[in-house]
Amino acid sequence: MPYYNSHTHATQLGEKAIVQAPMQNLQIPHSIGVHPWEADQWKDTLLPSLLLHPECRAVGEIGLDALKGPSLAIQKQVFEAQILMANAHRKPIILHVVRAWSDFYQIYAKHTPQTPWILHGFNAPKQIKEVLKRSLYIGLGPSAFENPNMLSQVSNLPKDRILLETDDSPMPISEVYLRYAEACGSPLEDVALKIEKNFLAIFGPW
Ligand SMILES: [Zn+2]
Numbered sequence: 001m002p003y004y005n006s007h008t009h010a011t012q013l014g015e016k017a018i019v020q021a022p023m024q025n026l027q028i029p030h031s032i033g034v035h036p037w038e039a040d041q042w043k044d045t046l047l048p049s050l051l052l053h054p055e056c057r058a059v060g061e062i063g064l065d066a067l068k069g070p071s072l073a074i075q076k077q078v079f080e081a082q083i084l085m086a087n088a089h090r091k092p093i094i095l096h097v098v099r100a101w102s103d104f105y106q107i108y109a110k111h112t113p114q115t116p117w118i119l120h121g122f123n124a125p126k127q128i129k130e131v132l133k134r135s136l137y138i139g140l141g142p143s144a145f146e147n148p149n150m151l152s153q154v155s156n157l158p159k160d161r162i163l164l165e166t167d168d169s170p171m172p173i174s175e176v177y178l179r180y181a182e183a184c185g186s187p188l189e190d191v192a193l194k195i196e197k198n199f200l201a202i203f204g205p206w
Contacts, residue, residue, distance in 0.1 A: 001192050004199035005173040006139050006163035007031070007061070007094055007120045015173065018057055018094070018203055026050075029203065031058035031094050037069035039078040047082065051089040057203045059086035060094025061120055064107075067098055076103065083111050092116040092202050094139070101127055108134060116202045121167050125149045128157070137161050137202065142169040145179040154183040159194045163202070 005017035011028065019030045032050050034042050050056060062082045064075050086093050092115045097104045101124070108117075113135055120139040122131075125147070131138065138161055144150045164176045177195070181188040200206060 001189065002196065003173045003177055003192070004163075004195055005165055005176075006118065006199060006203070007141070007165035007167055008173075009168040016199075016206060017173070020061065026053055027055055029055050029057045029206075031060040032056055033059045033062040033082055033094070034078055035061055035069075036063050036065045036075045036079065036096055039075045040070040042078045042081070044081060047085055048089075051085060051091060056089075056091065058092045058094050058118075059089075060092075060118075061096040062093065063096040063098075064100035064103055065096060065098040066100040066103075072100060072103060075100075076107065080107060080111070083107070087111075087114045090115055092118065094118050094120045096120060097124075101130070105130065105134075108136075118163060118202070120165060123147055123150050125153050128153055132158070132161075137163055137198070139163045139165045140176070140180060141165040141167045142171045142176060143167075145176070145183065151183055154180065155185060159184075159191075160198060162195065163198055164195055 002016055008017050009020050011017045011019045019028055021032050022028055022030050059082055062079055116137055118137040118139050121141050122138045123143045164180055166173050181191040
């Protein structure tokens with residue numbers, strides 16, 4: 001049974017994963033983008049050429065973070081510029097959104113996703129209602145399963161919107177799958193088939 005990791009900063013050989021900006025090894029499937037923490041270092045000339053790479057499967061992680069990085073005004077500008085690039089190159093978007101939900105929803109409304117948008121490392125139980133009103137995928141990683149308020153909601157999330165990821169955690173993706181299956185009270189095999197379907201629809205062909 002293959003495991004699919006929708007966002008990681010390190011990959012095991014042979015893992016089916018979207019690796020975040022592996023600059024020394026762009027031959028593996030990856031995502032690339034200017035993180036909101038680094039939005040003030042944005043140069044709009046670099047990204048378009050990187051997006052042409054056939055193994056660039058997504059733009060990310062991009063978004064808004066009210067706790068860290070330059071001002072939200074700068075972050076918004078860089079986020080929106082990258083949304084337009086993702087649209088032009090028809091790439092899915094891997095989103096980093098922290099404590100900036102109303103600004104995010106405004107940008108969502110303005111740009112209406114033209115490719116799949118994935119809220120990576122989603123761990124904001126109070127936002128579930130608003131998130132589910134919109135066309136957004138939810139990437140669950142180790143942090144979601146360690147937050148009791150999030151964990152108790154996991155089984156209510158629609159399974160056709162879920163991806164699983166390790167992000168920068170040392171936890172193996174197989175363990176994230178186990179925790180997700182356990183939280184849903186579903187057999188691992190059933191869960192894995194749904195994740196595979198979602199993953200390949202967004203990032204495939206593999
Ligand atoms: Zn990450």
